[in-house]
Amino acid sequence: MKVLKFGGTSVGSATNIKKVKEIVLSQNDDVIVVVSALGGITDKILTAANNAATGTSDFHTELTEIRQRHHDTMHELFNGNEPIREVVEKLLDELEQILTGITLVGELTAKTLDRIAGIGERMSSQIIAAFIGAERKDSSLLIQTDSNFGKASVDFQVTIKNIKEEFAGFRGIAVAPGFISKNSKGEFTTLGRGGSDFTAAIIAAALDVEVLEIWTDVNGFMTADPRVIRKAYTIPELTYSEAMELSHFGAKVIYPPTILPVYQKGIPILIKNTFEPENPGTRIVKDVRNGFDRPIKGISSISGITLLTMQGIGMVGVTGISMRLFTALARVNVNVILISQASSENSISVAIEEKMLSKAEQAICEEFEKEIASGQVNKIDIEKEVSVVAIVGENMKKTTGVAGKLFSTIGRNGVNIIAIAQGASELNISWVVKNEDLRKTLNVVHESFFLSEFVELNIFLMGIGTVGGNLLQQLKQQQEKLLKEKHLRVKLTGVANSKKMLFEREGIDISEFRDKLAQAEKTSSLQGFVDEMKDMNIYNSVFVDCTASDNVASVYKEILNANIAIVTANKVAASSDYENYAELKRIAKRKGVKFLFETNVGAGLPIINTLNDLVNSGDRILKIEAVLSGTLNYIFNTISEDIPLSKTILMAKEEGYSEPDPRIDLSGVDVARKILILARESGYRIEMEDISIKRFVPDSLFNGTLDEFWEGVPGLDAAFETERKKLVAENKKWRFVARFENGKAEAGLEVVDASHPFYDLEGSNNLVMYTTERYHEFPMLIKGYGAGASVTAAGVFADLIKVSNI
Ligand SMILES: NC(=O)C1=CN([C@@H]2O[C@H](COP(=O)(O)OP(=O)(O)OC[C@H]3O[C@@H](n4cnc5c(N)ncnc54)[C@H](OP(=O)(O)O)[C@@H]3O)[C@@H](O)[C@H]2O)C=CC1
Numbered sequence: 048m049k050v051l052k053f054g055g056t057s058v059g060s061a062t063n064i065k066k067v068k069e070i071v072l073s074q075n076d077d078v079i080v081v082v083s084a085l086g087g088i089t090d091k092i093l094t095a096a097n098n099a100a101t102g103t104s105d106f107h108t109e110l111t112e113i114r115q116r117h118h119d120t121m122h123e124l125f126n127g128n129e130p131i132r133e134v135v136e137k138l139l140d141e142l143e144q145i146l147t148g149i150t151l152v153g154e155l156t157a158k159t160l161d162r163i164a165g166i167g168e169r170m171s172s173q174i175i176a177a178f179i180g181a182e183r184k185d186s187s188l189l190i191q192t193d194s195n196f197g198k199a200s201v202d203f204q205v206t207i208k209n210i211k212e213e214f215a216g217f218r219g220i221a222v223a224p225g226f227i228s229k230n231s232k233g234e235f236t237t238l239g240r241g242g243s244d245f246t247a248a249i250i251a252a253a254l255d256v257e258v259l260e261i262w263t264d265v266n267g268f269m270t271a272d273p274r275v276i277r278k279a280y281t282i283p284e285l286t287y288s289e290a291m292e293l294s295h296f297g298a299k300v301i302y303p304p305t306i307l308p309v310y311q312k313g314i315p316i317l318i319k320n321t322f323e324p325e326n327p328g329t330r331i332v333k334d335v336r337n338g339f340d341r342p343i344k345g346i347s348s349i350s351g352i353t354l355l356t357m358q359g360i361g362m363v364g365v366t367g368i369s370m371r372l373f374t375a376l377a378r379v380n381v382n383v384i385l386i387s388q389a390s391s392e393n394s395i396s397v398a399i400e401e402k403m404l405s406k407a408e409q410a411i412c413e414e415f416e417k418e419i420a421s422g423q424v425n426k427i428d429i430e431k432e433v434s435v436v437a438i439v440g441e442n443m444k445k446t447t448g449v450a451g452k453l454f455s456t457i458g459r460n461g462v463n464i465i466a467i468a469q470g471a472s473e474l475n476i477s478w479v480v481k482n483e484d485l486r487k488t489l490n491v492v493h494e495s496f497f498l499s500e501f502v503e504l505n506i507f508l509m510g511i512g513t514v515g516g517n518l519l520q521q522l523k524q525q526q527e528k529l530l531k532e533k534h535l536r537v538k539l540t541g542v543a544n545s546k547k548m549l550f551e552r553e554g555i556d557i558s559e560f561r562d563k564l565a566q567a568e569k570t571s572s573l574q575g576f577v578d579e580m581k582d583m584n585i586y587n588s589v590f591v592d593c594t595a596s597d598n599v600a601s602v603y604k605e606i607l608n609a610n611i612a613i614v615t616a617n618k619v620a621a622s623s624d625y626e627n628y629a630e631l632k633r634i635a636k637r638k639g640v641k642f643l644f645e646t647n648v649g650a651g652l653p654i655i656n657t658l659n660d661l662v663n664s665g666d667r668i669l670k671i672e673a674v675l676s677g678t679l680n681y682i683f684n685t686i687s688e689d690i691p692l693s694k695t696i697l698m699a700k701e702e703g704y705s706e707p708d709p710r711i712d713l714s715g716v717d718v719a720r721k722i723l724i725l726a727r728e729s730g731y732r733i734e735m736e737d738i739s740i741k742r743f744v745p746d747s748l749f750n751g752t753l754d755e756f757w758e759g760v761p762g763l764d765a766a767f768e769t770e771r772k773k774l775v776a777e778n779k780k781w782r783f784v785a786r787f788e789n790g791k792a793e794a795g796l797e798v799v800d801a802s803h804p805f806y807d808l809e810g811s812n813n814l815v816m817y818t819t820e821r822y823h824e825f826p827m828l829i830k831g832y833g834a835g836a837s838v839t840a841a842g843v844f845a846d847l848i849k850v851s852n853i
């Protein structure tokens with residue numbers, strides 16, 4: 048035999064009652080169906096009763112609605128041929144008479160309220176029993192309570208005997224109302240909050256049924272609130288204690304105290320969805336089966352919380368403080384949701400519902416009036432607009448590292464934890480965060496404990512030109528593969544160029560980003576972009592800088608301080624003042640976020656990473672010799688009798704090798720920035736001014752505007768051609784070489800012969816030679832394309848993958 052309980056929404060309309068019938072008839076067992084009132088009816092009865100108690104007969108609106116709902120439901124279920132209309136009509140009349148009586152006396156007692164509060168269940172059970180063609184049983188004649196009207200206590204001895212007698216030898220389907228009961232005098236009582244669950248649990252326990260099924264409007268307990276966590280999913284199995292904890296923390300699937308009778312008997316509870324009966328739902332059992340025994344089962348949260356903290360040196364070592372605090376709160380009916388006390392006994396924090404704040408504050412201040420006046424206890428500290436979050440799971444007890452993983456994940460994402468509580472049962476770890484951090488907290492914790500197979504990376508990209516545009520193409524191309532093979536979901540969450548900016552929490556479709564950005568409402572603004580990123584407060588966020596802008600580089604500190612990682616192709620920050628560069632690295636380290644700039648030197652070549660690996664493994668960089676400009680190398684490899692210098696510069700720009708402003712390349716500044724970064728990454732404190740640059744283009748060309756530069760450059764062509772011819776005759780080549788040795792860096796144009804390793808460096812290639820303590824006789828060489836859209840974008844992409852930690 049089974050007991051199936053259907054809640055208010057499940058029986059809320061004729062359509063839903065038809066679904067209930069299908070479910071009940073599909074059971075291959077004898078079934079007792081316990082039903083709530085039609086959804087919303089009990090509330091209407093209570094409102095009508097309270098209105099009546101004002102003595103103004105102001106209950107008719109509710110009563111008319113209650114009548115109409117039942118008439119409509121019966122009409123639709125029975126096609127106008129309503130076999131139980133008379134019974135229901137009588138109950139509605141009874142309700143009207145009592146409401147009229149309440150109006151006349153102008154008073155509503157708990158006893159009178161119990162008389163009418165269960166009329167909804169009495170009506171719904173009649174309708175549903177008739178519609179299913181089942182026998183109706185009257186729970187109020189079976190469940191006997193004391194006379195504590197409003198929340199009566201069950202006399203289990205009498206009740207169990209009644210139920211056993213009533214159902215002895217029963218076969219088939221019975222329908223019984225939930226929530227209602229009677230005292231020994233035969234007066235109506237009710238079972239309080241969650242009453243229908245309680246009725247079902249009492250019957251299930253009395254009859255020792257195989258299972259108690261609670262049919263509701265959700266697919267059981269979810270790993271987290273699905274309104275916040277899109278990827279939350281149903282938990283297949285929970286222990287009674289886990290279900291109890293999750294319910295306490297906001298998962299309103301069951302009301303725990305009501306399932307006590309089945310818990311004591313070890314009868315499994317199955318939570319099922321009336322509207323998705325094929326969903327397996329959640330099984331609540333004593334011991335979960337293998338495979339359903341992960342350490343964390345669910346995350347829950349309660350918002351609308353205030354944290355009160357009592358602190359003072361006068362509290363240390365004084366007995367009775369906690370007792371007085373909790374007694375004071377209990378006196379004014381304030382429920383304490385979380386308690387946290389430092390072992391120093393110097394402070395104690397309690398989380399309470401926000402609406403209880405003034406009562407609680409007053410009670411504490413009165414209780415500790417003397418201590419506060421004498422300064423032994425400080426003024427009560429109040430932290431409003433906070434939420435309590437909890438992870439729940441019985442297996443935490445057997446697993447080390449859960450708390451470590453939990454708090455490091457939260458911390459890495461920049462969420463401040465205000466208070467923590469964990470009971471010695473290790474069933475639940477609860478902590479308090481600001482309301483504004485709740486969504487992010489739930490997301491990071493959910494991802495870390497439930498979706499570790501799916502990591503999400505939220506990209507905020509600034510700059511969609513040569514490099515940024517290509518990066519997006521590559522991301523688009525790889526998105527599916529990364530998801531499938533690496534379980535990494537890469538989302539473009541924000542994007543901007545110098546004109547517009549666009550944000551979408553759920554991710555911008557990369558194939559449409561240009562159109563969408565062009566049509567975006569928001570005008571681009573650097574601070575606006577940063578503020579929006581911070582406000583969105585999304586976990587695993589990364590800012591990607593594909594501009595060449597000094598301004599953009601100037602906001603890195605703010606971004607890292609907001610726990611947002613940075614991946615940048617822009618060399619400005621890493622080559623700015625040493626103090627700024629070092630500070631950015633310090634912030635990134637302190638905040639536990641990445642600050643990566645591999646593409647700053649040699650585009651996609653692993654030049655910085657290799658250097659870091661050498662240094663971190665204890666090697667020492669003795670010398671760096673390198674060709675670090677893709678543009679300049681391309682120019683010197685392309686210049687010929689037919690292609691003059693000025694044309695090669697244009698060609699380098701068109702190929703996507705040069706900086707947005709090619710004077711940065713031609714002046715040697717780009718190379719100086721790169722050798723500076725390598726020197727710093729080798730462990731040297733060095734500034735841009737320390738680098739000597741030998742220019743090969745007169746300074747006058749760099750002093751004017753970009754247009755003046757383009758106009759002036761052809762003037763150099765003839766002299767270069769003359770020099771070039773001489774070099775060809777001598778079988779020599781120009782190379783713009785950077786060197787770093789003994790703490791000194793320099794860059795300049797050199798002539799190399801065929802014996803030199805740089806001689807054969809083709810196209811836009813770069814070559815770096817690291818002479819180190821370990822690579823001494825034969826330096827380490829890294830060679831390959833040193834510029835260009837696709838290789839640079841690939842380098843940025845590789846840094847992004849590093850940020851995702853997959
Ligand atoms: N090209 C290469 O081989 C390599 C380049 N890099 C670096 O990559 C970076 C990008 O270079 P590249 O793609 O060639 O440059 P582009 O000029 O092609 O693109 C720059 C992008 O940045 C945008 N932008 C500029 N300023 C701002 C701002 N203040 N706010 C928002 N967006 C802005 C531009 O917008 P708009 O179009 O509206 O002006 C454009 O979308 C540079 O720092 C460069 O040094 C690094 C290694 C190799």
Ligand SMILES: N[C@@H](CC=O)C(=O)O
Pocket residue numbers: 646647648649650675676677678679704705706712717833834835
């Ligand atoms: N403009 C740069 C691009 C890479 O940093 C170059 O030409 O090397």
